[in-house]
Amino acid sequence: MRKRNFMLFVTGLLTAVMSVPTFAAVEDTGFSDVFADAWYADAVMYCTENSLMSGTDETAFSPNESMTRAMLATVLYRMDDSPSVTGTDHFTDTEEDAWYSDGVLWASQNGIISGYNNDTFGTEDAVTREQIAAILWRYAGSPETDVKADFSDEEQISSWAKQAVDWAQSSGYMSGTTGNRFNPAVNATRAEVAAVLMRYQAGQNVFPSESDTDAEQNVLVAYFSRWGNTDYGTDVDATTSASIVLNDGQQVGTTELFAEMIQDEVGGDLYLIQSSESYPVDFDDVVDKNHEEQGENFRPELISEVDLSKYDIIFVGYPVWASSVPTPVLSFLESADLSGKKIIPFCTHDGYGAGSSYSEVEQSSQNATVEQGLALEASEVSGAQETIDNWLKGLELNNLESNNHLAEEQTKVYITIGDAVLEGILYDNSMAEQFISQLPQTISMSNYGGREVYGGIDYDITVEGEGQLYFDNGDITYCPTNNTAAIFYAQTDHPNLTMAVYPIGQVTSDLSVFHDLPNRVDVSFEVADEISSKS
Structure with missing residues (x-):
């Protein structure tokens, strides 16, 4: 049996003793290469503050550096509480008593990370995005999923990784990039791997089963939808509009349906954000108007107001308009005192993801904690209950009647x-x-x-x-x-x-x-x- 080395690996390792993270605004990360407004800043801060990861030196985290196979094997080994291992591996490129020895042996013995056909493990080889998905999928027990990912570069995903990518995407652990691409062969960075593993650990939690009898009054599911903010007329066709969907024979807004699916799981009140002025029917005109309003820093007047003081958790939903948040949503957020509240964004899009909308929501949610959001393609909302459930399970939400x-x-x-x-x-x-x-x-x-x-x-x-x-x-x-x-x-x-x-x-x-x-x-x-x- 190899002697276990408990020395903290200099590039930083995640362990499983992590609670579900919150995504609060970061003021100073302590690293010269991690800016406070970086998408991964919260994850870096959480991991370093809880001694889960460390920098590559005293001032640098190296978020864009590639994650190697040896690093990942050791991360997962420690996530599994560093169980005792016996024997030796058969790889020709591994060293005795190296910092990764027990992790590589454990990962190979448990079928989580196998070697190459030439009897090498590839300790220093970078891990690609599809490899991350496959390795984490095997670590989780190779679960089945009925939800199929539909990335624009789907044909580039290796056959052995397709099921794992479907699982990782439907569970909310990994998502597409610009142009709805998965980029399966691109090397995964330290920042990306930290975020993926953090989401995975969060996804193993569920809402507390002890519910407050007044829990529903603490939750608000607010949403903005073109349906309810556009004078469509009586002849609108739900089958040709991404903003409208048929639900039990009734026409509803796509984002509205998303909001209702969330409410069904967490309870609380439902609230439609309505602008005093209707938006155009033609979507190109809608985008132009929203860009004009944002360029002028204009915040439209809302038809009604809701007292947010009684809510602790506020879900905020909207359609993504050319990568941006509709300005009525910003009016809703900026007109209230959100101090100490949790803001959880969710959005629908036409295939290009959340764009810059999450950062816009965070900038407009002063003194609030902004949690990890969920973006769904509009055409897939009706069949996305499993994806929504997995996302909700990964959020740290207390006192909800979800069990x-x-x-x-x-x-x-x-x-x-x-x-x-x-x-x-x-x-x-x-x-x-x-x-x-x-x-x-x-x-x-x-x-x-x-x-x-x-x-x-x-x-x-x-x-x-x-x-x-x-x-x-x-x-x-x-x-x-x-x-x-x-x-x-x-x-x-x-x-x-x-x-x-x-x-x-x-x-x-x-x-x-x-x-x-x-x-x-x-x-x-x-x-x-x-x-x-x-x-």
Whole structure:
């Protein structure tokens, strides 16, 4: 076995002990080559402030330097908590006891990064964008996706990377560049890789399951749409306009539909931003008018105002007009006190992405935290629910009613650990019912990693749907890979799971008892009604 080298690699490494980042304005990055308004500045600051990455020297971060295969192997190895490795690799270009030795061995043994046909690993070879997608996809367990990416250079993506690119794009981890190009063979930079891995780590989290009963009043989904701001007339054809879509037989704005899909997931209030003056029907005239308004720094008057003081989280949606934000959206943002609020942009476009709109939103959102946005091509909004869900899961949004498990009919249970008796619920689904059918039962559990207690069960549970590599603190889960039940009690912000779990219930009592448990403990589950009938 090779001796593990814990020295921090000079080019900086990401670890998995990261909470979901927020995208606040940066004043001073501390690096001479990372300007405060750079798209990656927030990610660099987050990683360096949390000792996740370091500069290439005392003053430089080298954001445009290529990421090598050895670097990436070590990053993913440490993201997986640096597990013990034994043996030696068969590559002819790797060195014994190098800083990357354990990472390369682990990555190759687990099928995450393989070598070349000539028995070399290519330690110093740069990693391309399609390779990043494929490697991260394999690290995630090669998940399936029904969403197909549609980049303008789709034919240039290697066949072995296509499924991975589809997954990375639909999950919100990677997106296209100018002209909706993926640029599969272009080398990935340190800044790009940091952003991709940060989004991936954020994507493993879900909204908290403990929801405030007043949570909906804290969320506003505001949007600007041509439908509602343009006098189309009665003969407009939704099949030929990118701004209009048919939803259940009704004509609605494309951005409006996007907003409604968000509201369906997070709750809150819906608000249409309306200019006092209608916009032209012809899109070229719309773009010209918007450019003229922006050139004159003109902010149109809005028909109505909304009191933003009661909202903590504000989603702001709009169509991208020639890479820019419609000026009524800027009127909406600049006319209110946004101090301490979270602003989350979302936009529709005709194939060229968000353009400069995110930076415009940030500049107009004074004293607010601007989160990672989502841009969808207008023609794909109707079928983008999975993409929207994955994006929402990656945002750090507290007190949202996004976990539907707690709205289902539930079975109350008592969980006994030594002298402590905790309360919990099991969900109304077939997997939980199979678990309930075995109650009362006592499971011998191991206290693992300061995050969970888990133990094997002597019966199989038939799974439904797809598992997940994240959890909420308090989740009761089933893992079919090793046929175990578990209770997670900490580290929801950096789950680091390597095997998918299925939530079947939740502990509703205080979780502090778990932190002081021994390495092995018996945990008993019993339906509350059965206990009551015995007493």
